[in-house]
Amino acid sequence: MRTSRADLPAHDAQFIGANQKLRFFPLSVVSAKGSEITDHTGRKLLDLSAAWGANGVGHAHPRVVAAVQEAAVTGGSASVLSAMSPAATALAEKLLSIVPAVQPSEQRVILGHSGTDANSAALAAARAATGRPGIVAFAGGYHGGFGAAQQVSGVFIADGLPAAEGTHLLEYPVATGDADRDTHTRDRVLAELDRALAAGTIAAVIIEPMQSDGGVLVPPTGFLAGVAERAAAAGALLICDEVKIGLGRTGKWHGFSHEGVTPDLVTFGKSLGGGLPLSAVTGPAWVLDAAPASTLLTTAGNSISAAAGLAVLEVIEAEGLAAHAHERGDQLRALVREAQLQRPEILEIRGLGLSLGIELTDPRDPEDLAAAAELTRRVIFRMWQLGVVCYLVRGNVIELTPPLNLSARDAERAVETLTQAIADARAGLVTDADIAPFLGW
Ligand SMILES: Cc1ncc(COP(=O)(O)O)c(C=O)c1O
Numbered sequence: 001m002r003t004s005r006a007d008l009p010a011h012d013a014q015f016i017g018a019n020q021k022l023r024f025f026p027l028s029v030v031s032a033k034g035s036e037i038t039d040h041t042g043r044k045l046l047d048l049s050a051a052w053g054a055n056g057v058g059h060a061h062p063r064v065v066a067a068v069q070e071a072a073v074t075g076g077s078a079s080v081l082s083a084m085s086p087a088a089t090a091l092a093e094k095l096l097s098i099v100p101a102v103q104p105s106e107q108r109v110i111l112g113h114s115g116t117d118a119n120s121a122a123l124a125a126a127r128a129a130t131g132r133p134g135i136v137a138f139a140g141g142y143h144g145g146f147g148a149a150q151q152v153s154g155v156f157i158a159d160g161l162p163a164a165e166g167t168h169l170l171e172y173p174v175a176t177g178d179a180d181r182d183t184h185t186r187d188r189v190l191a192e193l194d195r196a197l198a199a200g201t202i203a204a205v206i207i208e209p210m211q212s213d214g215g216v217l218v219p220p221t222g223f224l225a226g227v228a229e230r231a232a233a234a235g236a237l238l239i240c241d242e243v244k245i246g247l248g249r250t251g252k253w254h255g256f257s258h259e260g261v262t263p264d265l266v267t268f269g270k271s272l273g274g275g276l277p278l279s280a281v282t283g284p285a286w287v288l289d290a291a292p293a294s295t296l297l298t299t300a301g302n303s304i305s306a307a308a309g310l311a312v313l314e315v316i317e318a319e320g321l322a323a324h325a326h327e328r329g330d331q332l333r334a335l336v337r338e339a340q341l342q343r344p345e346i347l348e349i350r351g352l353g354l355s356l357g358i359e360l361t362d363p364r365d366p367e368d369l370a371a372a373a374e375l376t377r378r379v380i381f382r383m384w385q386l387g388v389v390c391y392l393v394r395g396n397v398i399e400l401t402p403p404l405n406l407s408a409r410d411a412e413r414a415v416e417t418l419t420q421a422i423a424d425a426r427a428g429l430v431t432d433a434d435i436a437p438f439l440g441w
Pocket of ligand 1: 052113114115116117119142143144145208212213241242243244245269270
């Protein structure tokens with residue numbers, strides 16, 4: 001029997017597996033357009049998450065919808081495994097045109113469905129091509145929700161998941177704005193990297209140029225460039241995970257562009273599909289062709305997802321969304337800094353472009369991280385009650401990854417609602433019973 005709209009929240013609890021849920025409030029989405037979600041009661045909400053960044057060009061972007069409709073009606077290959085798909089080839093060609101490549105080498109693309117499979121494919125290719133087993137990854141990193149990508153993800157390893165054998169997990173250095181301190185942290189971690197690379201067993205260094213789930217963290221200037229230089233000198237490949245922050249979100253096409261780095265392999269997902277499942281790895285042929293028939297996903301490169309991906313890339317370019325993300329990010333940062341004057345609970349806003357993190361604290365005891373996390377859960381619950389959707393990472397950081405075409409007015413509304421929600425949460429308007437059913441992370 002089909003679930004009626006009114007029953008959606010109850011049916012969610014009954015039918016969707018708990019291991020696939022991160023719920024912060026009882027949200028059901030029945031339709032969405034741009035930055036606006038409509039829930040099962042007909043209420044309109046402002047979406048500041050875009051499904052953890054998956055709807056990067058906004059919900060139901062007309063150009064993406066048209067491309068998907070045309071591909072669905074035309075029909076075409078549902079798989080690149082044994083038959084070429086013109087849409088997949090066009091997408092691969094377009095992707096390679098926006099990704100800088102280590103020269104001279106022919107470049108390839110591997111297509112998939114999710115950031116997890118893109119990173120797993122990149123890791124497998126790096127191990128096969130170099131003949132080395134080891135991987136350097138970073139504490140707080142998130143590269144995938146299961147399998148090989150999960151086994152090098154710092155957030156899961158910290159929770160007790162055994163790391164893949166040969167994984168070296170390094171500290172992820174964080175820029176503080178204090179130049180001396182940042183240089184010191186950067187150089188300390190680079191020295192750790194030197195030690196990990198010294199044995200010659202590392203196939204690849206996998207890194208988010210800016211960490212998202214680890215707490216929305218930007219590394220000190222020169223860190224990524226230092227990693228790239230050391231990896232190249234040691235014959236290890238650099239994999240930049242652009243799944244969440246890539247494709248215009250940070251104000252440039254790529255997160256790594258802020259450091260002028262040219263990675264060996266780049267992984268994409270989330271917003272690439274415009275809401276459909278689509279991921280990609282780009283990299284040199286000698287790596288991505290190293291183990292033929294080793295990354296087999298039947299519906300990879302299907303013509304509908306590929307058409308969506310191509311439309312997404314064209315939209316980002318045609319609408320100047322990277323520049324827009326930069327501008328809107330600056331506006332949000334300025335507004336949150338103003339709000340800080342009224343609300344001491346706002347410890348900091350950080351990030352790049354429209355990949356922002358707002359860290360909260362409990363002013364009664366700034367050292368108490370559990371109290372800060374508790375407050376953050378209540379604040380995002382209250383924001384949802386007030387009509388704004390956003391989620392949290394690392395306990396006490398509200399993550400904003402809205403559609404890149406967020407309007408200036410919606411940015412104002414976002415910060416007005418945040419300020420009100422903090423006041424309401426502190427005033428006790430969100431009860432224990434309200435948030436108890438929502439475990440979040
Ligand atoms: C940086 C990063 N890489 C990879 C992934 C995994 O992507 P997916 O959930 O599409 O498999 C995520 C998901 O949040 C991510 O943030």
